[in-house]
Ligand SMILES: Nc1ncnc2c1ncn2[C@@H]1O[C@H](COP(=O)(O)OP(=O)(O)OP(=O)(O)O)[C@@H](O)[C@H]1O
């Protein structure tokens with residue numbers, strides 16, 4: 001709780017500094033812009049956070065984003081062509097159906113990751129590290145390394161999401177809806193309890209009659225599903241995807257956001273509110289640095305430094321409160 | 324001028340006015356403790372009385388809020404475990420702190436390895452082995468100093484800890500519930516060692532809930548109650564009732580309570596046929612009738628915990644069948660067992676029983692979440708009601724149900740594990756060392772509870788290394804030896820000798 005208040009204070013401080021460094025008439029624009037990016041980043045942080053709470057970790061998130069984004073384009077652009085050529089059928093894949101297909105792909109990937117970890121007893125780190133390579137390769141080979149453009153298909157959605165509701169970016173609303181669902185799941189249902197129990201002491205969870213394997217798989221499914229949602233939003237926002245690098249390093253950002261927000265990599269700790277705050281800090285910190293004239297290229301260094309400072313501070317406070 | 328010399332030696336250690344508070348808990352209030360050189364002082368008290376906290380203060384794990392500690396009559400400041408070590412005070416925790424992958428000598432000299440070769444700092448293995456052997460011989464620990472610690476029994480590991488303390492030239496050895504996971508013969512060996520150390524002038528502070536042990540070994544007993552001194556008994560005053568009287572402030576009547584029904588004539592609650600979890604076993608047959616309390620005796624490693632875990636679905640069955648109330652049951656995971664009413668209170672509370680970093684409330688409810696939720700949504704007020712009720716019923720000492728379980732005293736942690744399962748009604752209750760670390764008063768309450776459960780028709784299978792407890796509570800005793808059932812003894816034929824005979828492989832195998 002104390003930790004949560006601490007990072008919340010830090011986030012407000014960042015907002016203050018950003019506003020301070022901006023001209024008054026550009027406040028709105030600036031906040032809106034950051035809001036959009038937080039809305040996107042938050043999706044990944046929540047997915048990663050859910051998994052981290054159960055004591056798992058997913059290094060394949062970035063590649064899953066890439067693969068799912070490519071699948072999205074493939075479903076809309078290539079599937080009709082292939083059906084025409086091989087089956088002589090004239091089909092058309094409506095966007096909602098394509099989105100459903102992408103989400104299903106995310107779920108399948110999650111199941112694969114989860115089954116490897118639980119039934120085949122491979123370490124999560126290894127399973128998802130391999131996934132990082134495998135899914136990227138699939139993304140690049142599904143329709144070649146070329147860059148598709150699907151502007152005309154998603155134009156309506158694109159303008160809808162780039163807009164606002166009550167002056168708040170639509171992305172933020174989407175994130176809030178997802179976050180509310182996850183909050184209810186995590187903090188109000190028995191399944192949420194199972195997640196925390198498994199992350200804190202897997203053996204005790206098993207001895208309490210919890211089907212540990214099932215819920216661990218579920219956590220991987222959540223993580224990949226949120227990566228798939230992110231992929232859909234990405235394509236809607238940018239109208240394209242680069243199979244070779246869309247999503248690169250996103251797993252690290254997602255994990256960083258969750259950890260900044262108070263999830264412990266040892267498992268059993270974390271809140272949705274914290275994950276949202278973590279995502280916000282992750283977006284705003286580089287923005288601020290940029291405004292202060294720090295070079296773009298230093299962005300990863302800044303994020304890494306913030307995370308490290310956070311971890312050191314946390315350990316310091318923890319050891320002080322011991323005796 | 325003739326100087327007046329006080330010929331009486333000052334006591335080795337005197338602690339006065341010790342206070343220590345944790346958030347919401349006053350663990351110690353103005354406590355006084357004194358120990359002479361070469362004395363064995365037992366410290367007893369109910370669960371949560373403050374024994375462990377006091378010991379941790381003497382050993383520099385905690386700093387007291389107030390109070391003075393004097394060593395040889397001079398005040399000393401013990402601010403860290405290192406300070407305590409320098410002053411010759413060593414605490415041996417109940418959970419042993421050894422590096423399992425190092426050998427015995429390596430553990431004894433861990434952190435202060437002797438070296439040679441000047442700046443090269445090469446490990447002086449020869450010296451290490453010799454010195455370790457010398458200390459080990461003194462303790463009757465017959466093993467090579469190169470044996471890995473993880474291959475030793477718990478009793479032997481404890482001796483390694485003591486050896487380490489001796490090599491540190493400790494003058495005061497503190498043992499916090501050292502015998503709670505030892506076998507009887509290991510306990511006897513430990514007592515021989517302690518007597519010899521005492522003869523060498525080493526002082527020993529000894530904490531235990533087994534009052535028989537206290538009676539046999541202590542020179543003096545100090546009793547704590549609710550964080551204060553409740554009294555002291557000299558050697559000739561030490562007896563069971565006297566101790567209990569001071570501990571709980573009243574007499575505990577009727578320790579073992581067993582009112583037997585006529586369950587044995589009814590159809591069995593559980594019948595097991597040809598059960599194996601390893602190929603090498605012969606297969607276990609087992610029936611328990613409603614209202615029957617059956618104990619499972621045997622030496623450590625005889626396979627008792629494995630049997631319990633197999634019946635509960637933690638371990639995979641290799642062969643055999645299990646039927647509950649005549650219906651065949653496929654047990655693939657604990658959930659299957661729980662749904663059939665088979666509950667297991669596991670042996671190792673810190674590893675299997677509890678989430679130490681979570682609250683008393685969440686631990687109590689963890690096995691009953693489905694009953695405390697609707698459409699998956701937790702009903703928190705019902706959960707809180709359950710937790711408070713269980714805290715009351717088991718007399719769990721905690722400021723609130725939101726307290727972290729890891730902050731409770733050892734015995735109170737054990738009560739939380741029991742509460743977790745006894746909030747539901749079992750068909751077959753398997754208890755693996757249920758009273759480990761629990762005080763006399765709470766023990767008798769647990770026995771009463773077992774009796775009541777049996778009376779209402781449940782079957783109980785109790786694993787215990789405490790022969791007295793087995794003799795007091797069982798209708799029938801099954802003895803295991805090397806993974807197989809070695810025999811069954813009815814109440815009429817029950818005796819310590821009969822059990823030990825079978826446990827050590829003396830009987831014809833079934
Ligand atoms: N780190 C801690 N934080 C909060 N409370 C604590 C902590 N350590 C001990 N306590 C509380 O202090 C009291 C005394 O605990 P202590 O462990 O000394 O009892 P004990 O006499 O050793 O009991 P037991 O026989 O069960 O081991 C208990 O009420 C316990 O809950």
Ligand SMILES: [Mg+2]
Nearest residue numbers: 374375732733
């Ligand atoms: Mg204790």
